[in-house]
Amino acid sequence: MTRLTVELKKALVDQACLYQKRAYIPYSHYAVGSAVLTEDGQIYGGANIENSAYPSGLCAERVAIFKAISEGHRQIKAIAVVTSNGGSPCGACRQVMREFAALDMPVILADEQGEIVFESTMDGILPRSFGPEDLVK
Amino acid sequence: MTRLTVELKKALVDQACLYQKRAYIPYSHYAVGSAVLTEDGQIYGGANIENSAYPSGLCAERVAIFKAISEGHRQIKAIAVVTSNGGSPCGACRQVMREFAALDMPVILADEQGEIVFESTMDGILPRSFGPEDLVK
Amino acid sequence: MTRLTVELKKALVDQACLYQKRAYIPYSHYAVGSAVLTEDGQIYGGANIENSAYPSGLCAERVAIFKAISEGHRQIKAIAVVTSNGGSPCGACRQVMREFAALDMPVILADEQGEIVFESTMDGILPRSFGPEDLVK
Amino acid sequence: MTRLTVELKKALVDQACLYQKRAYIPYSHYAVGSAVLTEDGQIYGGANIENSAYPSGLCAERVAIFKAISEGHRQIKAIAVVTSNGGSPCGACRQVMREFAALDMPVILADEQGEIVFESTMDGILPRSFGPEDLVK
Numbered sequence: 001m002t003r004l005t006v007e008l009k010k011a012l013v014d015q016a017c018l019y020q021k022r023a024y025i026p027y028s029h030y031a032v033g034s035a036v037l038t039e040d041g042q043i044y045g046g047a048n049i050e051n052s053a054y055p056s057g058l059c060a061e062r063v064a065i066f067k068a069i070s071e072g073h074r075q076i077k078a079i080a081v082v083t084s085n086g087g088s089p090c091g092a093c094r095q096v097m098r099e100f101a102a103l104d105m106p107v108i109l110a111d112e113q114g115e116i117v118f119e120s121t122m123d124g125i126l127p128r129s130f131g132p133e134d135l136v137k
Numbered sequence: 138m139t140r141l142t143v144e145l146k147k148a149l150v151d152q153a154c155l156y157q158k159r160a161y162i163p164y165s166h167y168a169v170g171s172a173v174l175t176e177d178g179q180i181y182g183g184a185n186i187e188n189s190a191y192p193s194g195l196c197a198e199r200v201a202i203f204k205a206i207s208e209g210h211r212q213i214k215a216i217a218v219v220t221s222n223g224g225s226p227c228g229a230c231r232q233v234m235r236e237f238a239a240l241d242m243p244v245i246l247a248d249e250q251g252e253i254v255f256e257s258t259m260d261g262i263l264p265r266s267f268g269p270e271d272l273v274k
Numbered sequence: 275m276t277r278l279t280v281e282l283k284k285a286l287v288d289q290a291c292l293y294q295k296r297a298y299i300p301y302s303h304y305a306v307g308s309a310v311l312t313e314d315g316q317i318y319g320g321a322n323i324e325n326s327a328y329p330s331g332l333c334a335e336r337v338a339i340f341k342a343i344s345e346g347h348r349q350i351k352a353i354a355v356v357t358s359n360g361g362s363p364c365g366a367c368r369q370v371m372r373e374f375a376a377l378d379m380p381v382i383l384a385d386e387q388g389e390i391v392f393e394s395t396m397d398g399i400l401p402r403s404f405g406p407e408d409l410v411k
Numbered sequence: 412m413t414r415l416t417v418e419l420k421k422a423l424v425d426q427a428c429l430y431q432k433r434a435y436i437p438y439s440h441y442a443v444g445s446a447v448l449t450e451d452g453q454i455y456g457g458a459n460i461e462n463s464a465y466p467s468g469l470c471a472e473r474v475a476i477f478k479a480i481s482e483g484h485r486q487i488k489a490i491a492v493v494t495s496n497g498g499s500p501c502g503a504c505r506q507v508m509r510e511f512a513a514l515d516m517p518v519i520l521a522d523e524q525g526e527i528v529f530e531s532t533m534d535g536i537l538p539r540s541f542g543p544e545d546l547v548k
Binding site: 269 | 301346
């Protein structure tokens with residue numbers, strides 16, 4: 001597994017906390033922040049952005065990932081997610097992670113105080129996942 | 138866990154095989170069929186339906202689940218998925234399942250010959266999931 | 275344009291009203307029903323099905339369309355949508371319609387009393403749309 | 412309507428052309444770039460990011476919009492889209508635009524050479540749209 005230093009974990013969680021404040025959540029009032037680490041050490045943050053047509057909104061994790069990939073990155077090395085109650089990424093976000101993450105990529109969940117409440121890996125939160133290799137088999 | 142008889146498993150997989158043939162897949166050519174069992178023993182089938190704007194398509198599992206729920210059901214008791222290579226449900230489908238399934242709901246993956254290749258549960262394929270109770274906490 | 279008889283319009287709106295009652299809407303409390311007509315005269319209904327992870331829900335129109343296509347149909351000839359306030363289909367639903375509809379397909383919006391409040395066409399609600407022919411150009 | 416100077420249009424289209432090169436498109440091979448202008452004159456770019464589970468991908472327009480909103484903006488004043496064949500935004504992207512745009516917001520479509528092929532407005536590409544005000548009616 002990619003080893004994250006305590007400092008790097010803190011940097012990711014801090015960035016997720018910062019972006020949580022930018023959530024656009026007039027419908028659920030449930031704010032989520034996220035931050036991803038790229039292969040060259042950069043950190044990209046995201047927040048959940050809702051829509052009056054609810055299915056057209058997007059979660060914080062995917063905003064952060066799409067931001068990193070659209071800036072030219074092709075791998076994410078770690079992800080942090082911050083909510084008021086230590087909530088987990090939804091399944092759809094886990095699928096988007098999967099396209100760009102190794103199975104042992106660290107996944108960190110924290111609360112709004114920046115306290116880490118759960119740590120796992122890509123494979124730990126999406127076992128027996130569907131990925132690029134399944135399409136070409 | 139909900140116990141499924143051999144006959145019921147076979148009925149689910151057979152229905153998923155049947156619906157796999159109705160997949161609309163001009164873009165990926167990857168056909169998926171699915172079938173869900175409702176609380177009163179009915180079975181609803183679904184197939185993947187793609188779109189030229191790729192993100193607007195939908196997977197077979199979600200088609201089957203949405204079909205059952207829109208017919209008035211509010212619980213699914215088991216789900217089967219059929220692909221050519223025993224592929225798994227994507228994370229987004231797992232999230233939709235989660236809204237209507239107990240954590241121990243059986244999940245059955247089979248190939249096109251109807252051979253079961255993997256069996257798990259809702260919680261087994263989406264551990265530490267995000268669900269309705271997280272929003273109200 | 276496909277000409278719809280008064281009777282057929284009423285049948286579509288009635289079915290949409292019926293399905294509106296099956297909406298699963300614990301989060302928005304905004305119920306939508308829809309009904310699509312297939313090339314052989316069958317009518318399929320749908321309702322909106324929400325999810326605690328809001329982006330993972332689905333609108334009524336798409337539920338109805340995916341239902342019809344997964345039953346083997348490949349064309350929809352008309353669609354009706356029913357809401358409390360004559361609300362329009364979201365853009366994502368319009369995109370899914372577009373894959374299976376002619377540009378002059380009738381689109382009917384009605385209120386919960388079954389009163390038609392607006393009539394248009396596929397092209398009328400999604401001008402200069404993106405479709406299958408754009409991918410191969 | 413918001414008046415865009417020739418220079419501003421060119422800046423938007425240039426940025427969309429730049430981001431088109433960052434598209435992650437192993438499945439469709441159809442590259443799209445987009446750029447949005449915020450109320451304070453900043454420009455954010457996006458590219459389409461696909462997924463092996465096709466419906467979990469995201470279009471360039473939405474990547475650009477979500478990026479701007481997650482950086483704290485709440486309004487987009489113009490959007491440009493670049494493809495090889497002057498393709499239009501999909502309906503789902505139009506819906507996400509709608510949440511953050513005035514009805515007369517300029518929409519610009521260009522080809523890979525930066526040639527503008529079509530100009531319209533938010534309302535012009537998504538007439539009688541569904542928006543925030545529909546939910547509270």
